[in-house]
Amino acid sequence: MSHSLNNTSVVIVLPVHNEEATLAGVVEEIDAAFSSMALPMLLFVDDGSSDRSREIIAQLIGSRGKVCCLAFSRNFGHQAAVMAGLAYAPDGCIVLVMDADGQDPPSVALELVHQVLYGFDIAYGIRQKREGKNRFKRLAYWSFYRVLCWLSSTNLPLDAGDFCAYSSRAARLLANMGESYPYIRGLRAWIGLNQVGVPYYRPDRVAGETSYNLTRLIRLALDGILGFSLKPLRFSLYLGLITFLLCLLLGLIYLMLYVFNI
Ligand code: UDP
Ligand code: MG
Numbered sequence: 001m002s003h004s005l006n007n008t009s010v011v012i013v014l015p016v017h018n019e020e021a022t023l024a025g026v027v028e029e030i031d032a033a034f035s036s037m038a039l040p041m042l043l044f045v046d047d048g049s050s051d052r053s054r055e056i057i058a059q060l061i062g063s064r065g066k067v068c069c070l071a072f073s074r075n076f077g078h079q080a081a082v083m084a085g086l087a088y089a090p091d092g093c094i095v096l097v098m099d100a101d102g103q104d105p106p107s108v109a110l111e112l113v114h115q116v117l118y119g120f121d122i123a124y125g126i127r128q129k130r131e132g133k134n135r136f137k138r139l140a141y142w143s144f145y146r147v148l149c150w151l152s153s154t155n156l157p158l159d160a161g162d163f164c165a166y167s168s169r170a171a172r173l174l175a176n177m178g179e180s181y182p183y184i185r186g187l188r189a190w191i192g193l194n195q196v197g198v199p200y201y202r203p204d205r206v207a208g209e210t211s212y213n214l215t216r217l218i219r220l221a222l223d224g225i226l227g228f229s230l231k232p233l234r235f236s237l238y239l240g241l242i243t244f245l246l247c248l249l250l251g252l253i254y255l256m257l258y259v260f261n262i
Contacts, residue, residue: 009093010040010113013085014100015078020052021207022101027060033106041093042067044100045085048075078211079182079220082162087175095171097164102206104163111198112165121170121193124185125163128199137217144221148186151229156189157197164188183224190228 012030016023027042034040044057046069054071061067070084082097089095094116098104108125115123145158162184166174173191174184189195212220225232256262 009038009090010034011043011089011093011095012040012109013043013045013082013089013095013097015045015047015081015085015097016049016053016057016100017047017075017078017081017211018049018051018053019100019208020049020056022205023053023056024060025206026100026102026106027064029102030106030109031064033110039066040096041090043085043089044069045081046071047077047081048072077216078162079184079223082184083175083179083182086166086171089171089175091172092168094168095166097162097166099163101208101210103202103204105200105203108163108198108200109165111200112163115196115198116165116167119194120196121167122188122195123165124157124160124188124195124197125202126157126197126199127159127161127202129201140217144224148221148224148228151225151231152186153230154186154190154228156186156228157195160185160197163200167193169193179227181223181227183220183227186224186228 014026019026030040030042042060042064044067046054046057054069057067057069061069070088072081072084085097086095094113096109096113098106098109104125112123112125142159145156145160149156149158170188170191170193173193174187177187177191179187
């Protein structure tokens, strides 16, 4: 096992939006967790940060090595950042996607990489217990995954976020899908291949603020629902049809009333 680990290149994609408070610590934790293998490459995707994140990444490029950064011209959103990371990861590597705020534990990241080494194309984390101050958000996530699973005809795993390791071919497939509003956890389930879920305990972020406010969460949820279920489309079709028939009936009734002068 350690032999194959030593010979395998791992690229870690880290989407970053204003994470100056957590970046350095997360990199330290990653390096400690992956110390048994060749130093992984870190591919930061700076999604238009307005704090010191870019400066910190530049320092890491100088001090750590094996670090590169895609710098977005503005904030395009987390899903776009992950997609860019998948697209720019070199061929032939295992690609691991994790948040840059300390919520995706590097020890679990190593476990996900192991699963891909064992032969899985996709190994994703399943949030077992979610820590966090915001009870509403936790409930919203919990219900969303279940509603989407019920609505969708794709078999979407519950409580699985973007924390995931991909084989080179899985990363390629996803990156080449060309979705304008990607809902990655759905696309990932849709492409098939051999997949496995690894349960883990998700802590609260160690510092900084979430960039997902309510509007952005709703937008992500809508991308998920519209992209992975025909039910809302069918529902609006039936609703339109029923309304049309009711109007026709009403029109006929009025016409008869008029013609027969009732
Ligand atoms: N992120 C990003 N662009 C955004 C929002 C977030 O690249 O527009 C990054 C963020 O820096 C973090 C990850 O995506 O590494 C997850 O974001 P966040 O922690 O805000 O989401 P939450 O964990 O609250 O769902
Ligand atoms: Mg987070």
